[in-house]
Amino acid sequence: MERALSGRPLAGRILVGRTEELGALRRLLAQRRLVTVVGGAGVGKSLLAAHAAAAVGGSLPDGVVRVRWWDGGPGRRRTVAQAVAEALDAAVEGTGAAVGVTDLVARLRSRRMLVVLDDFDPVRADCVHLVHALLDGAPGVRILAAGRHPLGLGDEAVLRLGPLALTPSGADGAELAPAVALFLERVRAARHRAASGGRQSPPPRGARCAG
Numbered sequence: 001m002e003r004a005l006s007g008r009p010l011a012g013r014i015l016v017g018r019t020e021e022l023g024a025l026r027r028l029l030a031q032r033r034l035v036t037v038v039g040g041a042g043v044g045k046s047l048l049a050a051h052a053a054a055a056v057g058g059s060l061p062d063g064v065v066r067v068r069w070w071d072g073g074p075g076r077r078r079t080v081a082q083a084v085a086e087a088l089d090a091a092v093e094g095t096g097a098a099v100g101v102t103d104l105v106a107r108l109r110s111r112r113m114l115v116v117l118d119d120f121d122p123v124r125a126d127c128v129h130l131v132h133a134l135l136d137g138a139p140g141v142r143i144l145a146a147g148r149h150p151l152g153l154g155d156e157a158v159l160r161l162g163p164l165a166l167t168p169s170g171a172d173g174a175e176l177a178p179a180v181a182l183f184l185e186r187v188r189a190a191r192h193r194a195a196s197g198g199r200q201s202p203p204p205r206g207a208r209c210a211g
């Protein structure tokens with residue numbers, strides 16, 4: 001299971017560079033139940049988390065669910081527990097019954113899955129409460145969170161993400177610095193869009209994943 005909050009399968013996005021960070025994140029996810037990717041604005045936390053989730057999701061019987069609070073329409077207010085429940089159901093907006101943290105934990109008690117709490121900063125306190133409850137009451141659930149700062153829970157493994165490197169790392173035989181490669185990828189994507197009359201279409205090349 002790999003779904004966005006809206007219930008649509010997640011669109012593919014290329015991940016440029018980040019080989020080491022992706023490997024480190026996958027290792028952390030194999031070892032720890034709560035892993036948080038932290039770093040500055042726009043540094044690539046959500047994209048890296050999406051790629052890691054896609055990579056490990058196949059090994060979990062109940063797959064991956066990704067939750068983002070700001071999906072679902074402007075001004076729409078939900079609790080974090082409700083957002084997770086809706087993402088699980090891929091529910092149509094407004095039809096889900098109210099779900100509290102206790103209900104959600106009971107529902108996930110026997111699941112073996114990864115819950116991705118993306119961009120949690122605006123609902124941080126709510127998230128801390130839910131994550132704490134899931135760690136206690138749903139032993140097969142793992143959590144991958146992404147935000148500016150750690151959640152601050154005792155069992156949390158933290159991956160700090162810096163900017164893309166400005167020099168080539170030599171990883172995978174890559175000759176270009178990742179930051180340069182990302183710039184070129186964006187130019188290529190912009191050209192592709194322009195050539196296709198501005199319509200949205202899949203990126204021209206590169207590794208694609210949920211994101």
Ligand SMILES: Nc1ncnc2c1ncn2[C@@H]1O[C@H](COP(=O)(O)OP(=O)(O)OP(=O)(O)O)[C@@H](O)[C@H]1O
Nearest residue numbers: 014015016018040041042043044045046047048119
């Ligand atoms: N390594 C990368 N490869 C390709 N695109 C990237 C990479 N890093 C970031 N981007 C692109 O840059 C933009 C910002 O990335 P992303 O949303 O993952 O950052 P973020 O750290 O989660 O941002 P925020 O702090 O706003 O939550 C997105 O369009 C993403 O696709």
Ligand SMILES: [Mg+2]
Nearest residue numbers: 045046119146
């Ligand atoms: Mg983000």
